Amino acid sequence: MNRYAIIVAGGSGTRMGAExxxxxxxxxxxxxxxxxxxxFSGFSDKIHIIVVLPAExxxxxxxxxxxxxxxxxxxIVPGGxxxxxxxxxxxxxxxxxxxxxxxxxxxxxxxxxxxxxxNAYTSAEQLGNAVVSVPLKDSIRKIEKGKNTAVDRSMHRxxxxxxxxxxxxxxxxxSVEESPxxxxxxxxxxxxxxxxxxxxxxxxxxxxxxxxxxxxxxxILKKFEF
Amino acid sequence: MNRYAIIVAGGSGTRMGAExxxxxxxxxxxxxxxxxxxxFSGFSDKIHIIVVLPAExxxxxxxxxxxxxxxxxxxIVPGGxxxxxxxxxxxxxxxxxxxxxxxxxxxxxxxxxxxxxxNAYTSAEQLGNAVVSVPLKDSIRKIEKGKNTAVDRSMHRxxxxxxxxxxxxxxxxxSVEESPxxxxxxxxxxxxxxxxxxxxxxxxxxxxxxxxxxxxxxxILKKFEF
Numbered sequence: 001m002n003r004y005a006i007i008v009a010g011g012s013g014t015r016m017g018a019e020x021x022x023x024x025x026x027x028x029x030x031x032x033x034x035x036x037x038x039x040f041s042g043f044s045d046k047i048h049i050i051v052v053l054p055a056e057x058x059x060x061x062x063x064x065x066x067x068x069x070x071x072x073x074x075x076i077v078p079g080g081x082x083x084x085x086x087x088x089x090x091x092x093x094x095x096x097x098x099x100x101x102x103x104x105x106x107x108x109x110x111x112x113x114x115x116x117x118x119n120a121y122t123s124a125e126q127l128g129n130a131v132v133s134v135p136l137k138d139s140i141r142k143i144e145k146g147k148n149t150a151v152d153r154s155m156h157r158x159x160x161x162x163x164x165x166x167x168x169x170x171x172x173x174x175s176v177e178e179s180p181x182x183x184x185x186x187x188x189x190x191x192x193x194x195x196x197x198x199x200x201x202x203x204x205x206x207x208x209x210x211x212x213x214x215x216x217x218x219x220i221l222k223k224f225e226f
Numbered sequence: 227m228n229r230y231a232i233i234v235a236g237g238s239g240t241r242m243g244a245e246x247x248x249x250x251x252x253x254x255x256x257x258x259x260x261x262x263x264x265x266f267s268g269f270s271d272k273i274h275i276i277v278v279l280p281a282e283x284x285x286x287x288x289x290x291x292x293x294x295x296x297x298x299x300x301x302i303v304p305g306g307x308x309x310x311x312x313x314x315x316x317x318x319x320x321x322x323x324x325x326x327x328x329x330x331x332x333x334x335x336x337x338x339x340x341x342x343x344x345n346a347y348t349s350a351e352q353l354g355n356a357v358v359s360v361p362l363k364d365s366i367r368k369i370e371k372g373k374n375t376a377v378d379r380s381m382h383r384x385x386x387x388x389x390x391x392x393x394x395x396x397x398x399x400x401s402v403e404e405s406p407x408x409x410x411x412x413x414x415x416x417x418x419x420x421x422x423x424x425x426x427x428x429x430x431x432x433x434x435x436x437x438x439x440x441x442x443x444x445x446i447l448k449k450f451e452f
Contacts, residue, residue, distance in 0.1 A: 133367065137435075139385040139410035140366075141359065141422065148383070148422055150413040154406075157374070159365040180380075184365035187376040196367065196374055204438070209363075212430070215445030219438050 001125050002100040004048045004167065005040045006090035009033050009107025010079045021057055022208060023107045024064060028221050032208055033061075034070050035110035035221075040103075041072045043117040049074040050093055051107070052086045084178045087185060091171045101125050102170060103162035104185045108208040111220055112162065119199050124164035129194055131164075131186045132201035133157040159184050160201040169194060227351050228326040230274045230393065231266045232316035235259050235333025236305045247283055248434060249333045250290060254447050258434055259287075260296050261336035261447075266329075267298045269343040275300040276319055277333070278312045310404045313411060317397045327351050328396060329388035330411045334434040336443070337450055338388065345425050350390035355420055357390075357412045358427035359383040385410050386427040395420060 009023035023033040033051070040047050053061055055078040064070070077093045079086035087104055094102070101124045105112070116132065123130035136153040163185040165173075170185065173192035182188050186196050204224065208217050235249035249259040259277070266273050279287055281304040290296070303319045305312035313330055320328070327350045331338070342358065349356035362379040389411040391399075396411065399418035408414050412422045430446050432439060 136366070138433075139413065140362070140382050141385060141412070141424070143381050143383065143424075148424055150407065150409075150416055150422075151382070152407060153409055155369050156366050156377070157369060159367060181376065181378060183376075183379055186367070187365065190376055196376075198367070198369075198374055203436070207364075210429070212442055212445050216438055216442040219441030 002048070002096055002098055003044065003046060003121055004050065004094055004096075004100060004102040005162075006050045006052060006087060006102055006104045007033070007036055007040070007107050008052045008079070008083060008086050008090065008104065010052065010054060010083060010086045021054070024057075024060070025208075025214060027110065027208075027214065027217050030068055030070075031064055032110055032217070033107045034064075034068060036105070036107050036112075037072050037074060039110065039112045040105075040117065043114045048094075050077055050090050051075070052077045052079045052090045054079050082178060084174070084182050084188070088174045091167075091174055094167060094171075096167060100167040101164055102167045103164040104170075105162040106207050109161055109205060110208070110217070111202070111204045111206065111224055113202070116201065116205070117162065120162045120164045123197060123199050124166065127197045128169060129163070129165045129186070129189055130197050130199045132160045132162055132205070133198045134160060134201045134203060134205075157198060159186060160205050160207075161185075165189055165194075228274070228322055228324055229270065229272060229347055230276060230320055230322075230326060230328040231388075232276045232278060232313060232328055232330045233259070233262055233266070233333045234278045234305070234309060234312050234316065234330065236278065236280060236309060236312045247280075250283075250286065251434075251440060253336065253434075253440065253443050256294055256296075257290055258336055258443070259333045260290075260294060262331070262333055262338075263298050263300060265336065265338045266331075266343065269340045274320075276303055276316050277301070278303045278305045278316045280305050308404060310400070310408050310414070314400045317393075317400055320393060320397075322393060326393040327390055328393045329390040330396075331388040332433050335387055335431060336434070337428070337430045337432065337446055339428070342427065342431070343388065346388045346390040349423060349425055350392065353423045354395060355389070355391045355412070355415055356423050356425045358386045358388055358431070359424045360386060360427045360429060360431075383424060385412060386431050386433075387411075391415055391420075
């Protein structure tokens with residue numbers, strides 16, 4: 001089955017308080033986004049990698065690829081106004097009539113192991129989808145009609161990426177109007193009728209969105225197995 | 227109204243992969259637990275500070291206090307087998323017939339601002355309790371009867387500490403048998419009939435439980451206002 005990766009790097013950098021979009025910030029010796037792409041190609045050089053970037057950042061990305069002699073082949077697709085639109089643009093860029101599976105992944109989530117990618121792709125191929133998640137470490141409460149109540153955290157999981165799906169299924173799922181409840185791709189698939197299959201992620205699989213996350217990422221990088 | 231703080235430092239250090247219990251690990255120039263205690267005394271020197279420690283760590287803590295010339299007065303109470311028992315021991319150590327409020331706080335959560343402590347104590351005095359929480363950044367799913375479904379994350383909040391309560395109320399609430407649903411003190415108070423009042427925490431108010439958290443904490447320390 002053909003395998004694709006849609007790596008969504010839509011951040012403008014404002015939450016980071018930096019001029020540089022967060023996916024271009026340096027982690028170790030390269031921009032974060034390069035680390036993320038390397039994980040996929042390091043797992044398998046047969047994966048078709050699609051990187052979704054804001055249109056105005058594409059030239060800069062190409063300059064960075066030259067500067068760092070980054071030679072992993074990938075397709076660049078311009079993003080949309082929201083994450084939903086960006087993923088949708090990535091999906092629309094794929095023309096494949098065979099059975100294929102696509103893993104949708106955050107560009108600023110560079111610590112995905114080969115084992116995790118193997119599990120995501122093969123589970124999605126067998127079961128239709130595979131969504132990476134971890135248990136909740138903190139207590140949570142639910143707010144409804146002005147009241148809040150404790151909820152059983154053992155019955156809840158936090159979603160990460162990659163979230164992998166059969167291409168035909170997820171493409172159809174994204175052909176709807178965006179809803180505020182679509183906070184991840186699994187929610188879009190579920191709205192289209194999919195039964196979501198959760199697989200185990202890792203607490204190291206962080207999403208880098210603040211300057212403090214970047215410090216944490218440097219610490220994880222030191223121990224992360226390539 | 228008299229103000230108390232119960233700072234729970236029950237960790238054995240196993241999750242850290244360190245010999246040293248995590249509350250004694252060095253952050254900046256002092257053990258984490260000293261930073262946490264300093265936040266309370268820095269906010270107000272009138273707060274009665276109770277530190278709950280595993281019995282076998284008390285001598286070591288006293289040695290650390292000597293070594294670091296740590297001169298903030300506090301009471302030391304031996305912990306129990308679980309966090310619930312440790313908090314309960316802390317509560318039982320208080321004898322106060324006046325109206326009093328107690329903030330229960332994690333010993334390994336050193337980044338609490340004066341403003342947050344002010345808000346927690348005054349809100350608890352006015353409303354009976356105040357529990358610090360932040361919005362969920364990630365998508366979550368609920369698992370029930372072998373099925374999982376998306377839940378609206380905007381309707382959920384993650385709990386942090388401090389969690390402040392009227393002393394009489396929370397003491398009574400802890401006089402029950404422990405339940406697996408008591409993942410925080412708010413859940414104990416709620417089980418006793420309290421309506422929980424949520425106040426805003428901060429993403430910097432992290433709980434240090436892994437070596438990577440410690441790296442993140444060093445980064446936050448650099449920008450944290452004393």
